Structures are given as structure tokens and as C-alpha cells.
Amino acid sequence: MSRSVRWAAVVAAGLMLTGCGGGSPGGDGDQGNARPGQPASASAALPASLTSQKLDWSRCAGTSDSAAPGDEWRCATLRAPLDWAKPGGRTIGLALIRSKASGKPDKRIGSLLFNFGGPGASGVSTMPYFASTVSALRERYDLVSWDPRGVGASEGIRCRDDKAVQSAESVDATPDTAAEEKAYFQDAVDFGKGCRKAAGKLIAHVSTTDTARDMDLMRQVLGDTKLHYFGISYGTELGGVYAHLFPRQVGRLVLDAVVDPTADSVGHAKNQTRGFQRALDDYLTSTGPDPKQGSQKIVDLLKALDAKPLPTSSGRKLTQTLAVTGIVLPLYSKDSWPTLTSALRAAEEGDGGQLLALADQYDDRDSAGHYGATTQAQRVISCLDDRQRPTLAETRKLLPEFEKISPVFGDYLGWDTAGWCHDWPVAGQYDTPEVSAPGAAPILLVGNTGDPATPYEGARRMADELGRGVGVELTWKGEGHGAYGSGSDCVDATVNAYLVDGTVPKDGTVCS
Structure with a gap:
């Protein structure tokens, strides 16, 4: 695939590692013939073949029994409908991983599901x-x-093998000529x-709404009357969609x-442009x-790379687009x-190796030239979610606004609005x-004032959209993507108290 510049809304830890009384099972979940976004109360119960399935928890393939002392991980496969409009039809397998609560059984609250973002x-x-x-x-x-x-x-x-992914790195994500535009859109x-x-038929059934329905099936099969959930980055959108579909199942x-x-897809791109420049x-x-x-120094460097990519010791070249990544x-x-x-200093001195290594880490490219599929899945899922498809003419009109927001990232994310889902098959x-x-x-919403990928303003807007008395905002005056586990004892203690004790903080609480 081309090196898209729609940067993943994914937990930073994942990037750096790779480069909570209610309804009964089968109750008022949004399945059956419900439309995307239809309220949960409008749907029929699921067949017992889904809700009564028993998960076979066994040693995870390709892993040891534990990642750390006491962390015993087991994996299983959950069957879910390919098409949630036909819950009795063809199923697909969803891979799960679990480490059981370490504390006393009578103190266990239930399962806590995690989604780390992306999507993908x-x-x-x-x-x-x-x-x-x-x-x-983990004790509870x-x-x-x-x-x-x-x-x-x-x-x-x-969607592409490693050779095709690397070949597409030569496609300019900010085309300057008619030939570059043609190559960009053809890619x-x-x-x-x-x-x-x-993907075949699956390409039409990987939306956020589909996954939210999968989550409620997981809740039922895991034996929980309420869903307890920790969503990070894109996982917050997924959590919000779940809450809309299954409000009575929210734990x-x-x-x-x-x-x-x-924010629609253009609004999201503007938000990211603003967030990364900030x-x-x-x-x-x-x-x-x-x-x-x-x-301006970075802009000058990128312009120079557009004209002449920098060499690296690997033999590959640092292009303008890879440098931005x-x-x-x-x-x-x-x-x-x-x-x-260090990487910028090296590039200014004529060595693109460090910036290329960072780009490879983001793209999940290993030393043998194998690429992970996270970015490919991200594009497939988001293009099924997003209805908006800006044309080339519309994008050209948007570019000055994007460039005004950010001289470094505006051009890239502006062009991305046209190229990301161009001529998408669904x-x-x-x-x-x-x-x-x-x-x-x-629902506890945690916003970080220095977050680049999901700017801080999104937390307040999510709170407003969830509705009065539902969204509770916690602010951290920090830097980086995400707040929990990022160094704030105040954030960690507040989140832990909510998840473990059910203590809901005052809306608008600030951790500095």
C-alpha cells in the first residue's frame, strides 16, 4: 500500500513495542436486522449457538506461557456472525487472549476488555x-x-505483500505534478x-459497528452481565459506539x-493536523x-527530500513521505x-537512516523487510466506516486551510482526505x-492536553455526545498519546478507583 499519512490513533506503547447488574445473555443487544447505529432496544435475541458457545482456552500459539512471572496467558477463538444482519448465518473466528484475575474469586469483578486503537x-x-x-x-x-x-x-x-508495500513507498503522498497525482490515485x-x-465478503463486515456487536457477544460468552472496558485512542470511538448500541449493558x-x-473524515484529518503541529x-x-x-527548518528539510531523497546505510532512501512518518x-x-x-540532526547532516528507522518502526517493518498488516487493516476498517469521499477538486480547495493549520503536516493530511478511500470498493x-x-x-473520559493523534478537545465533545450524566471528563496536563500509565499518579489513581471501586470523579477533574 502507499505510505498513507493518516496516522493511526493507536496506543503509543503498542507502536513503540512493534518498531465496567443488568441484562441477561442474549437480552437487548443490537443484532438481528438492525441497521448500523440502530438503538439496542430494537433488536432480537441471538441464537444460543452463539451465546452458549464454550471457549477453549489454551496456550497461545507462538508464545510462552507467560510474558512475565505470574502473567499466564491463554488464547481462544470466539465465533461471531460474518453479517450481523444474519446472526444465524456464516460465522468468522475472533482471536481472544486472557489472563485470569489473580485475587480471591469472591473479589473478582469480571472481565475487563481492552482495545488498543488503530483501528487495526x-x-x-x-x-x-x-x-x-x-x-x-489484574487482582479484580x-x-x-x-x-x-x-x-x-x-x-x-x-491487501499487499511485502514487495508491493515497499514498492509503493516511492509514491509521493503530496503530489506536485499531474504525473504524481495520477500515480497517487492509481495506487x-x-x-x-x-x-x-x-477479503472477499469480509470487506463489507469489518466496521466499528460490527466490532461493537462482537464485544457484546464476548460479554455474554465470558459470563458478564455488564461490559467493563478500557478503550484507548480509536478504541474510544469503539467504546462510544458500543455505549450507544447497548446503553443498558454499560458497566x-x-x-x-x-x-x-x-468530526467527519475531513474534520478528523484537521484535528490530527492541529494535534501533531501542537x-x-x-x-x-x-x-x-x-x-x-x-x-520552518523541518519544512525546508522536507522540501529538499522531495527533490532528492537521502541515502541510508541500508541502501533504501529516505523520501519526503517516509521522513514525515x-x-x-x-x-x-x-x-x-x-x-x-538525533534523527533530525542526522538528516540535516545528510544521513536519513535514523528517520527511516523511525518510519519503519511506525510501519511495523522488520529488518528482513517484512511489514505488519496493521495499517492495511486500519484503512479497510476506516473506509467502511467513513462515508465521506472528497474529490480531487474538493481537496485542492481544502489544502490552504490544512497548510495554515500546520506547515509541516497540513499538506500530507490534506491530500490524505482524497487518497485514503479513493474509489473504495464498498x-x-x-x-x-x-x-x-x-x-x-x-463513562470516564480521559483527555491529555498535549495529545497529538487524538487532540484534547475530543474528550469534551465525546462527553457532550454521550449525554448528560454519562460522559465524565478527566483532564491531564501532559504530553504524548494517552494519559493512563504515562507518569501521572493522579490519572492512574483516579482511573483505578473508578474501575476497582466504582468511584466516579467529578466531571472536569484536572490532573496536572
Whole structure:
């Protein structure tokens, strides 16, 4: 696939590692012939063949028994309908991973499901590494995650092989000429055709709404009367959609690094443009007195790379688009800012190796040239979700606004609005996700003022959309993507108290 610049809304830890009384089972879930976004009360009960299935928890393939002492992980496959409009029809397998609660059985609250974002991030791969971050929760909860439909071991979709992915790196994501525009859009067409061929019927059934329904089936099969959930980044959108579909099944839900549910695909691109420029300005302020001057130096570097890519010791070249990707990754975590300083300095001196290595880490490319499929799954899922399809003419009109928001990232994310889902083989489902959840239990939303991928403003907008008395906002004045486990004792203690004790903080609480 082309190196898309729609940067994943995925938990930063996952990126750096790879480069909560209610309804009975089968109750008022939104299945049957319900339309995407239809309220839960309108649907029929699921067949017992789904809700009564027994999961065979066994040793996870390709892993040891534990990622750390005491962390015993077991995997299983859940069967879910391919098409939720036909719950009695063909099923697909969803890969799950679990570590059982370590405390006394009578103190166990239930299962705590995790989604790490993307869309497209593998929960099966990420959960064991994230467990140490949520160690305070494991005594009371079974820690559970999964590969959503279309991802990883859950019939994951791979639209291109490694050779084709690397070949597409030469496609300019900010075309300057008619020939570059033609290549850019042709690459998008080819990618969509590859996805259609690889996925077959599945390509029309990997939406966020489909996955939210899968989550409620998991709740029932795991034996929980309420869903307890920790969603990060894109996982917050998924959590909001779940709450809308199943408000009476909402238990204790934490949404950290909150996606703005009021933004369509263009609005989301603008939000990310603003968020990454804000994070870059914060980084540049830490290294010098004038962030505008620092941004201009980066713009000059990128223009030079557009004309002449830099060599690296691997023999591959650092292109303009790969350089932007390499700059983006360290902005996900303040701890990585020194790495960005070193990589930029090396590039200015004529060596593109460090920025290329960062881009490869983001793209999940290993030293043998094998690429993970996370970004491919991200594109397939988001293009099924997003109805908006800006034309070339519309995008050209948008570019000045994007460039005004960010001289470094605006051009890339502006062009992305046209190229990401260009000529996609399946129509998108909605302009913005429906997340209103009247009657749901309080949901804790955690916003970080320095978040680049899901800017801080999204938390307040999610709270407003969830509805009065449902969305409860917690603010952290910090840097990086996400707040929990990022160094704030205040955030961690507040989230833990909510999940373990059910203590809901006052809306608007601030951790500095």
C-alpha cells in the first residue's frame, strides 16, 4: 500500500513495542436486522449457538506461557456472525487472549476488555505487554483483549505483500505534478482492488459497528452481565459506539485519548493536523526559543527530500513521505523526543537512516523487510466506516486551510482526505459515529492536553455526545498519546478507583 499519512490513533506503547447488574445473555443487544447505529432496544435475541458457545482456552500459539512471572496467558477463538444482519448465518473466528484475575474469586469483578486503537491494532499481541501498565487492575479483573474482525489472527486482511508495500513507498503522498497525482490515485485504486480480492465478503463486515456487536457477544460468552472496558485512542470511538448500541449493558468504561465523535473524515484529518503541529511546537519549544523557526527548518528539510531523497546505510532512501512518518512517531511519547532530535540532526547532516528507522518502526517493518498488516487493516476498517469521499477538486480547495493549520503536516493530511478511500470498493456507513447513550452508567473520559493523534478537545465533545450524566471528563496536563500509565499518579489513581471501586470523579477533574 502507499505510505498513507493518516496516522493511526493507536496506543503509543503498542507502536513503540512493534518498531465496567443488568441484562441477561442474549437480552437487548443490537443484532438481528438492525441497521448500523440502530438503538439496542430494537433488536432480537441471538441464537444460543452463539451465546452458549464454550471457549477453549489454551496456550497461545507462538508464545510462552507467560510474558512475565505470574502473567499466564491463554488464547481462544470466539465465533461471531460474518453479517450481523444474519446472526444465524456464516460465522468468522475472533482471536481472544486472557489472563485470569489473580485475587480471591469472591473479589473478582469480571472481565475487563481492552482495545488498543488503530483501528487495526492487535489486542492479542499487545495485551501481554500492556499488562504491567494495568497491574493494579489484574487482582479484580480477568484481563481480556482480542483481534477485531479483519485484524491479525481474526481473519486479518492483508491487501499487499511485502514487495508491493515497499514498492509503493516511492509514491509521493503530496503530489506536485499531474504525473504524481495520477500515480497517487492509481495506487489507491490498486490498493482497494487488492483488499477486495483478499477479503472477499469480509470487506463489507469489518466496521466499528460490527466490532461493537462482537464485544457484546464476548460479554455474554465470558459470563458478564455488564461490559467493563478500557478503550484507548480509536478504541474510544469503539467504546462510544458500543455505549450507544447497548446503553443498558454499560458497566465501567474508561475511554483514554478520546476521538472526537463529531468530526467527519475531513474534520478528523484537521484535528490530527492541529494535534501533531501542537505536539511538534511543544517539542520544539523544549529544544529552542522559537517553534515557528524550528518548524520552518523541518519544512525546508522536507522540501529538499522531495527533490532528492537521502541515502541510508541500508541502501533504501529516505523520501519526503517516509521522513514525515519518522517525525510523527516520536511525538506519540515525550520520552522519545531526544530520539527525534538525533534523527533530525542526522538528516540535516545528510544521513536519513535514523528517520527511516523511525518510519519503519511506525510501519511495523522488520529488518528482513517484512511489514505488519496493521495499517492495511486500519484503512479497510476506516473506509467502511467513513462515508465521506472528497474529490480531487474538493481537496485542492481544502489544502490552504490544512497548510495554515500546520506547515509541516497540513499538506500530507490534506491530500490524505482524497487518497485514503479513493474509489473504495464498498460504500462507507456514516459521516460521524453515533455515540449518544441515554441511560448508560457514567463513562470516564480521559483527555491529555498535549495529545497529538487524538487532540484534547475530543474528550469534551465525546462527553457532550454521550449525554448528560454519562460522559465524565478527566483532564491531564501532559504530553504524548494517552494519559493512563504515562507518569501521572493522579490519572492512574483516579482511573483505578473508578474501575476497582466504582468511584466516579467529578466531571472536569484536572490532573496536572
